[in-house]
Amino acid sequence: MEEYLGKSIKEVMTRFPAVEQVLDDFGIGCGPCSVGDCLLKDIVAIHHLSPQDEWLLMARIAGIIFPDQEIEIPEAPVRLKPDKKELRYSPPVRKLVEEHKLIKRCLALIPQILENADLETEPGRELVRLCVDFIRNYADRYHHAKEEDILFKYFPPGLDILQVMHKEHDSGRAHVRAVLEGVEKGDRSAVVENLLAYRDLLTEHIKKEDEILYPWMDRSFTTSQVGELFSRFGEVDGSFGDTGEKYREFIESLEEKFCRGRVSRLS
Amino acid sequence: MAFEGCPGSRMFDFRREEGAEEASLPKVQSQLRQWPVQLHLISPNAPYYQGADVILAADCVAYALGNFHQDYLKGKVLAIACPKLDDGQDVYLEKIRAWFDEAKINTLTVMIMQVPCCMGLLNLAQQALQQAGRKVPLKYAVVGVQGEIIEEEWATV
Numbered sequence: 528m529e530e531y532l533g534k535s536i537k538e539v540m541t542r543f544p545a546v547e548q549v550l551d552d553f554g555i556g557c558g559p560c561s562v563g564d565c566l567l568k569d570i571v572a573i574h575h576l577s578p579q580d581e582w583l584l585m586a587r588i589a590g591i592i593f594p595d596q597e598i599e600i601p602e603a604p605v606r607l608k609p610d611k612k613e614l615r616y617s618p619p620v621r622k623l624v625e626e627h628k629l630i631k632r633c634l635a636l637i638p639q640i641l642e643n644a645d646l647e648t649e650p651g652r653e654l655v656r657l658c659v660d661f662i663r664n665y666a667d668r669y670h671h672a673k674e675e676d677i678l679f680k681y682f683p684p685g686l687d688i689l690q691v692m693h694k695e696h697d698s699g700r701a702h703v704r705a706v707l708e709g710v711e712k713g714d715r716s717a718v719v720e721n722l723l724a725y726r727d728l729l730t731e732h733i734k735k736e737d738e739i740l741y742p743w744m745d746r747s748f749t750t751s752q753v754g755e756l757f758s759r760f761g762e763v764d765g766s767f768g769d770t771g772e773k774y775r776e777f778i779e780s781l782e783e784k785f786c787r788g789r790v791s792r793l794s
Numbered sequence: 795m796a797f798e799g800c801p802g803s804r805m806f807d808f809r810r811e812e813g814a815e816e817a818s819l820p821k822v823q824s825q826l827r828q829w830p831v832q833l834h835l836i837s838p839n840a841p842y843y844q845g846a847d848v849i850l851a852a853d854c855v856a857y858a859l860g861n862f863h864q865d866y867l868k869g870k871v872l873a874i875a876c877p878k879l880d881d882g883q884d885v886y887l888e889k890i891r892a893w894f895d896e897a898k899i900n901t902l903t904v905m906i907m908q909v910p911c912c913m914g915l916l917n918l919a920q921q922a923l924q925q926a927g928r929k930v931p932l933k934y935a936v937v938g939v940q941g942e943i944i945e946e947e948w949a950t951v
Contacts, residue, residue, distance in 0.1 A: 617948045618931040750933060751847045751869065753948070754900030757931050 528589055536570055537563025549587045565687040619756035620741050626670045627733045632778050633661055637726045639785035646715050655710050662703055665774040669767055671696050677759050695732045802909035808940055825867040833875040838892035845898055846871045851905040852912050858941045877914030890922035894930050903933040908944050
């Protein structure tokens with residue numbers, strides 16, 4: 528088993544596809560991950576299952592990898608998924624989760640933006656450019672900069688999960704470049720394809736961060752580091768002036784336009 | 795359910811036989827790095843509070859929590875108070891606010907006992923943070939009467 532604990536989850540799932548379902552049963556959604564570089568042992572550790580669930584998860588995976596070996600699984604009722612207890616974040620991490628909420632509101636608007644953006648007209652092109660401006664300046668420069676320049680620096684750079692996060696940021700940037708190129712060339716299919724791909728990528732990315740990465744990071748931080756992070760994020764917010772407020776108003780204006788404010792009131 | 799009096803004063807007896815293991819425990823080194831510690835006596839602008847991670851503990855906490863020095867006080871600075879018996883809590887409020895605004899502390903951890911009256915100390919800290927111009931992460935830990943940590947969370951203000 529040791530050998531497989533040190534392998535990437537993609538490799539394990541490719542050789543033993545049934546492992547994906549087992550992980551899913553425990554609320555570990557590695558299946559749709561576009562990278563899959565994380566090691567099996569790290570995935571088990573990072574999800575912070577109860578000792579009982581962790582043992583059961585490992586037993587079921589071992590049963591798939593070594594089908595001829597006898598694996599005893601307790602018959603007593605066991606919790607198959609972690610408690611759906613509300614996640615409690617430290618104040619600086621909570622700040623990032625709040626920023627995610629505005630990004631998710633933008634992602635939710637992308638189908639309406641695409642539906643209403645006539646790339647043959649300047650107002651239509653401008654609508655897509657404004658969406659890209661939000662993605663580049665709020666989601667990327669303002670938010671991802673806090674993650675890449677500050678938060679991730681508290682952990683070893685070679686950590687698999689961080690490499691996955693960096694790769695997904697880069698993939699997002701590539702989609703955004705392709706959207707802008709599509710706008711300039713009047714290539715509607717490229718704009719639609721890349722903006723929808725960005726939406727799917729970021730939706731999964733944010734879910735991973737909110738539910739797995741951030742809670743794991745929060746468990747690793749000392750009280751002093753939390754204070755330091757809070758202060759450093761505050762400095763970034765200060766240096767960006769009214770960026771947060773400006774883009775909140777932008778999203779609200781789009782929600783008013785396309786959804787008559789319904790999304791804004793629901794979030 | 796019959797009224798059993800104030801939960802903060804209710805009597806518990808959890809005496810136990812001292813085991814051989816406990817008898818041979820090494821001496822615990824104090825992690826206290828300053829004096830005074832009582833909230834009425836401290837100056838919030840004392841140099842050791844500047845930029846520090848501060849613990850504001852209810853008086854009973856360090857008696858109940860066996861590893862208070864090693865697990866909580868180490869690397870931090872301290873003040874103690876009793877939200878039930880101490881007078882002049884308006885002075886406390888102002889001193890805690892001064893920690894945030896003037897001493898520019900890094901974090902505040904409020905440690906209270908599980909008894910309801912102790913919640914007043916956390917409320918005081920939250921009120922001071924609301925009044926402060928500078929925001930700081932505020933954590934709280936609730937200690938049981940037998941020294942167990944019942945809850946430890948970051949507070950929302």
